[in-house]
Amino acid sequence: MSARSLAHASIQPLAAEVTDFSLGRLGATTGGLLGLAAVVIAVLAVTRPAGRLGIANGSLGATAAVGSGLTAMALGALVAATADGGLGTGNGLGGAYVALLLGLAGTALGGRALTRSRRTR
Template structure:
């Protein structure tokens, strides 16, 4: 008879709430980066109003939501990296959210300068 340890690492295919939250945060942040990139490339394009500010604001909001989800998962994770709590994904969500927010801010400042 084997005794299972109290704090065991999750399996590779197990999907905990921490992993779900950090994956969602990373995907929202990635969407923010893509929208910000499009707002920078085409400020008068389909994603915004005549000066492209809507796309930049959406990118900034997505980046902030990504950072909030990443911070929430990182603050509530029980173990370290590799334990299946989503801590690695939380760090990725924080980084991608920061990039999306920065690019969205840059796109917003450019759209206001040219508008």
């Protein structure tokens, strides 16, 4: 190998092993789980009648869905902005995109539930 090809290989990011758990993967996983929780809580807040008890009742569930959705989007954006490689390099970029999408869905559904809960009061 020539010196030029060795230098080129040294600046390429190495793909992480399957069992490695980097900070990027941790942030993306946390954001994805928060986004999933936001979607579940928002769906419960939209579909449950106003007279039932529980966290998804009224504005409490909708507010929790919006808050966790926004947090999931912030974590996803942070991981996506700081990832050192493309998809499949083990830096959590794929999980960051999932966290962004789930956070957006949870925020939108939570906002809909929040609007509906304020209208029914």
